[in-house]
Amino acid sequence: MNEQLRRHMASTAFIIGFFLLWEALCWMFGISDIVVPKPSQIFVTLVERMPALWPHTLQTLYTTLVGFAFGIVIGILLGMLIGSSRLAYDVAYPLLVGFASIPKVAVVPIFVLWFGSGTVPAILTAMIMSIFPIVVNVATGLATTEPELEDVMRALRASKLDILWNVGLPRTMPYFFASLKVAVTLAFVGTVISETVASNRGIGNVMMIASSNFDVPLVFAGLLILAVLGVALYAVFSFIESRITGWAHRKDEFAMG
Amino acid sequence: MSSLIHAETPPRSESFVELEHVTLTYGRGEKQIAALGLTDLRIKPGEFVALVGPSGCGKSTILKLVTGLLKATSGYVYVAGREIGAEPVRVGMAFQNPTMLPWLTVRDNVMLPLKIVPPFRQEYRAKFKTEFRDRADALLKEVGLANFGDKHPWQLSGGMLQRASLCRALVHEPQLLMLDEPFGALDQFTREELWAVMQELWMKLKPTVLLVTHDLKEAGYLANRICVMRTRPGQIIDDAEVPFPRPRTIEMSYTPTFVSMTQRLRELIVSERPVKETL
Secondary structure, three states: OHHHHHHHHHHHHHHHHHHHHHHHHHHHHOOOOOOOOOHHHHHHHHHHHHHHHHHHHHHHHHHHHHHHHHHHHHHHHHHHHHHHOHHHHHHHHHHHHHHHHOOHHHOHHHHHHHHOOOHHHHHHHHHHHHHHHHHHHHHHHHHOOOHHHHHHHHHOOOOHHHHHHHHHHHHHHHHHHHHHHHHHHHHHHHHHHHHHHOOOOOHHHHHHHHHHOOOHHHHHHHHHHHHHHHHHHHHHHHHHHHHHOHHHHOOHHHHHO | OOOOOEOOOOOHHHOOEEEEEEEEEEOOHHHOEEEEEEEEEEEOOOOEEEEEOOOOOOHHHHHHHHHOOOOOOEEEEEEOOEEOOOOOOOEEEEOOOOOOOOOOOHHHHHHHHHHHOOOHHHHHHHHOOOHHHHHHHHHHHHOOOOOOOOOOHHHOOHHHHHHHHHHHHHOOOOOEEEEEOOOOOOOHHHHHHHHHHHHHHHHHHOOEEEEEOOOHHHHHHHOOEEEEEEOOOEEEEEEEEOOOOOOOOOHHHHOHHHHHHHHHHHHHHHHOOOOOOOO
């Protein structure tokens, strides 16, 4: 426990130190607000403009979570298909890799063409950003399941569905959650890209307008909001991960509870 | 004098497990490897049969054929009078490795067959916190793991896991029990201890058992009948009954009759070993 407390304190001190250093460098070199605003200034802007920023924050969060949820569902289904069938693996993998290599900025205009600007293309962009890591990890988890564990089930005359449900999926959970942590941050990137290009709501849009007005502190305030949201969701999924897949990390509290 | 009475092949109607002209080959064409030559084997209900022989002689192959993990290239495998796969028989299996599912507690691992195998499967939701749980705990207690049900597999030693694995093989009261060298990776003392546990459980539940082992003493201690196999192609070359009364003890394995029996088996295996070509 003491060890843990010390680690927490060290990381908190480091984060505070980072912002203090930033502030100090801005003062020392007299850097203009238009180029890099001081953290104190960003913070003041954030507090002052919060009533206006809040609905946009909620919009971005909502869009990201909806897109992410779709990404999870489709990602798991695709991953299960690719991971449990050799044929699907051979057929779908090159396509998937090709699709993942496309810069998503290039896809947003197509979504806008189909669905108009606003929330829908943002949700779709968040979704396609988050699918790839989930598919790859779920497929890897399933494909690397030890045949011995499957034999235990097959000796009991278990059906394929039984094996998938009782061995394949639990075995894949650590891979799945590892991918969720990456995917949720990617989903934010997707949302903001789409909001920047084609939306009149959301943090991405706010930052776009602010930068064209040279309101740099507001741009940075937007970045800060995104960073905080990203860290918060990452933490949420880390927590769920440690509860569900503690066996893979051999956590003592998991063993007892 | 020989202490061994050669087993009579039981008539078909009486046998619980039957291999009829079974062969198994891996691969195709030039690279074909015959894992199992023409094999016939009949096992009566409640018999405890041990398969011994050099490594690579197809002992485990026979086990996997009877469990349905492998399909015969030719011939037929019957269990309870029906072809393998369709028979309404409860099968339990213990492997050389404990193969516990690492995300489940030891108790949940032991209860796994109850979750899968009918008729328990239908009642699992209703009883997994009461009757089934007690049943798993009772078995764990019997193998000396009374307080380990809530632990996870990585918290137990290899020998403890192997005991838990035996519990898992027995929890659904299988009519057919397949043991694939389950004691092979254990130290001598743990092994002998588990033989006694195994014998006790067998005498109580009387399943039909097929045990694969390298250990002739183990075969003599546990089995009613020992089948010796030779390699390339794998084939049963000797089939003899073990006449010692139950319950057997470790002391029994030092008696002259026991020793001469294991010696005879040993010589059989050695003499049938493929001759190494000298340079």
